[in-house]
Amino acid sequence: MDTTVIAPDAGAADLPPPIARRRTFAIISHPDAGKTTLTEKLLLFGGAIQLAGAVKARGERRRARSDWMKVEQERGISVTSAVMTYDYKDCTFNLLDTPGHEDFSEDTYRTLTAVDSAIMVIDAAKGIEAQTRKLFEVCRLRNVPIVTFINKLDREARDPFELLDEIEQTLQLDVTPASWPIGMGKGFLGCYDLFEDKLLLIARSKGERPAEGEQCQGLDDPKLDKLLPDYAVRELREQVEMARGLCPAFDFEAYRAGDMTPVYFGSALNNFGVRELLEGVARLAPPPRIQPAAERPVPPADDKVAGFVFKIQANMDPKHRDRIAFVRLASGHFKRGMKLKQVRTGKLLNVHNPVLFLAQDRELAEEAWAGDIIGIPNHGNLHLGDTLTEGEELHFTGLPAFAPELLQKVRPKDPLKAKHLGRALTQLAEEGAARVFKPRLGADWIVGVVGALQFEVMADRIRTEYDVPVIFEPTVYYTARWLESDDPAALKALTEGERSAIADDHDDCPVFLARNAWHLEDAQKNHPKVRFLKTRERV
Numbered sequence: 330m331d332t333t334v335i336a337p338d339a340g341a342a343d344l345p346p347p348i349a350r351r352r353t354f355a356i357i358s359h360p361d362a363g364k365t366t367l368t369e370k371l372l373l374f375g376g377a378i379q380l381a382g383a384v385k386a387r388g389e390r391r392r393a394r395s396d397w398m399k400v401e402q403e404r405g406i407s408v409t410s411a412v413m414t415y416d417y418k419d420c421t422f423n424l425l426d427t428p429g430h431e432d433f434s435e436d437t438y439r440t441l442t443a444v445d446s447a448i449m450v451i452d453a454a455k456g457i458e459a460q461t462r463k464l465f466e467v468c469r470l471r472n473v474p475i476v477t478f479i480n481k482l483d484r485e486a487r488d489p490f491e492l493l494d495e496i497e498q499t500l501q502l503d504v505t506p507a508s509w510p511i512g513m514g515k516g517f518l519g520c521y522d523l524f525e526d527k528l529l530l531i532a533r534s535k536g537e538r539p540a541e542g543e544q545c546q547g548l549d550d551p552k553l554d555k556l557l558p559d560y561a562v563r564e565l566r567e568q569v570e571m572a573r574g575l576c577p578a579f580d581f582e583a584y585r586a587g588d589m590t591p592v593y594f595g596s597a598l599n600n601f602g603v604r605e606l607l608e609g610v611a612r613l614a615p616p617p618r619i620q621p622a623a624e625r626p627v628p629p630a631d632d633k634v635a636g637f638v639f640k641i642q643a644n645m646d647p648k649h650r651d652r653i654a655f656v657r658l659a660s661g662h663f664k665r666g667m668k669l670k671q672v673r674t675g676k677l678l679n680v681h682n683p684v685l686f687l688a689q690d691r692e693l694a695e696e697a698w699a700g701d702i703i704g705i706p707n708h709g710n711l712h713l714g715d716t717l718t719e720g721e722e723l724h725f726t727g728l729p730a731f732a733p734e735l736l737q738k739v740r741p742k743d744p745l746k747a748k749h750l751g752r753a754l755t756q757l758a759e760e761g762a763a764r765v766f767k768p769r770l771g772a773d774w775i776v777g778v779v780g781a782l783q784f785e786v787m788a789d790r791i792r793t794e795y796d797v798p799v800i801f802e803p804t805v806y807y808t809a810r811w812l813e814s815d816d817p818a819a820l821k822a823l824t825e826g827e828r829s830a831i832a833d834d835h836d837d838c839p840v841f842l843a844r845n846a847w848h849l850e851d852a853q854k855n856h857p858k859v860r861f862l863k864t865r866e867r868v
């Protein structure tokens with residue numbers, strides 16, 4: 330995975346206004362912390378949807394149309410990522426949705442390579458949970474700035490000091506409160522916005538947007554004594570004084586460098602604290618950042634268009650059986666009909682029907698700027714990690730491919746459908762849904778995944794999208810390693826000596842399938858000139 334340090338805001342000065350106003354971000358959280366609810370409320374405040382519940386309704390409709398989504402529905406998880414673009418005040422937000430379930434973390438990791446910042450949602454009763462931590466680590470590798478939202482203050486929650494301390498200790502991240510909660514659970518009255526000096530009182534209704542808040546002249550403002558009960562004002566003043574003593578003041582540069590997170594408190598379900606969060610992201614979060622490429626860093630203000638494919642989704646619309654490659658534009662001003670070079674193949678691609686993803690719809694993208702995500706419908710010629718440019722040989726780095734931790738054999742129930750199965754597997758591998766290996770000996774296909782649930786999703790998709798019922802079975806294989814060597818003879822010696830353990834992935838890269846840890850160690854010892862790679866970066 331790429332660890333290039335990107336200086337905060339480097340190159341962002343003097344951005345053309347359409348690029349400067351873009352905020353491309355994702356929400357990271359542990360399942361159930363409230364990511365879906367918050368997404369919906371952000372869209373609601375952004376005016377992108379009119380009714381609470383629309384995101385779920387959209388989800389239901391989509392599921393009803395597409396069979397394989399049943400797995401998602403039954404498990405109550407979100408398997409696919411999507412992009413939602415909306416405007417709020419002076420900003421255009423591109424919110425990249427990420428699947429929260431840990432079995433799909435690979436897809437999530439890739440999505441995080443396409444954002445410039447993130448919101449971390451934490452359940453106030455639970456604090457930092459396993460998946461939050463994992464996703465945070467991915468953000469840290471790229472110095473992604475993070476705004477934190479501590480959610481569900483309307484329920485019994487942990488002490489705010491304890492929560493701040495936990496974030497600081499477990500994530501090694503400086504924290505500073507952006508707002509401070511007044512009470513919690515049944516006694517939750519609202520928050521004091523420390524950045525804007527505003528008192529925000531909760532209106533306990535689910536559909537309404539709370540009023541803008543009461544402007545105060547600091548915490549000593551007598552207004553507070555009128556608007557809040559005595560005990561609450563006293564507690565608020567004491568706690569904020571203590572918090573200011575314990576936490577460092579907000580440092581913009583430290584936030585932009587990914588070293589400090591401002592923390593908002595609220596309740597997404599009650600629309601509370603969402604407006605402040607959204608304004609915080611508009612004001613603080615970076616516009617499109619410099620993207621690392623093997624040849625040179627690519628600043629967003631470059632005249633020429635360049636971008637990379639970070640996600641492929643097949644058959645989003647079953648009527649068309651299309652495939653969409655999600656491209657993060659790293660630089661330039663894209664216009665519909667542009668011819669872009671696919672650097673991997675050298676071929677020119679006429680992008681005449683690119684798609685922009687609005688909250689409830691997709692529409693033809695007449696133009697797009699650095700920071701935007703466009704969808705390019707295609708028939709499988711675009712692969713994960715592909716770079717598109719106006720001609721330059723560029724290879725964006727940092728899109729990770731992980732060695733699968735679980736391997737199974739897959740065969741069609743009807744042996745006559747072996748060819749169809751091969752095609753389905755190759756397409757799904759290109760999409761990034763799983764790794765697919767074809768052993769050089771025998772007729773089986775081996776599928777490798779990071780989480781067991783991916784097998785179920787695969788089986789369901791192969792059956793419904795390709796009409797090939799399949800059976801997954803255990804294999805003798807324990808793990809897979811990609812093989813690389815500067816010495817072709819050394820590689821040949823291994824692939825010939827260990828024929829039964831050699832397979833090719835969908836890109837025709839050789840892979841070693843080890844039967845156990847000892848087998849792997851032994852092969853490494855016997856073939857010192859060959860590198861056995863756990864991850865293969867797609868360049």
Ligand code: G4P
Pocket residue numbers: 358359360361362363364365366367429480481482483484595596597598599
């Ligand atoms: P996720 O996407 O992170 O998995 O979480 P999601 O938004 O689906 O929220 C998980 C549960 O937490 C949902 O309840 C949701 O209503 C609830 N929730 C989200 N924000 C808040 C909040 O601010 N306060 C409270 N009290 N609850 C919140 P559920 O019962 O699982 O689902 P549902 O039947 O309400 O849809």
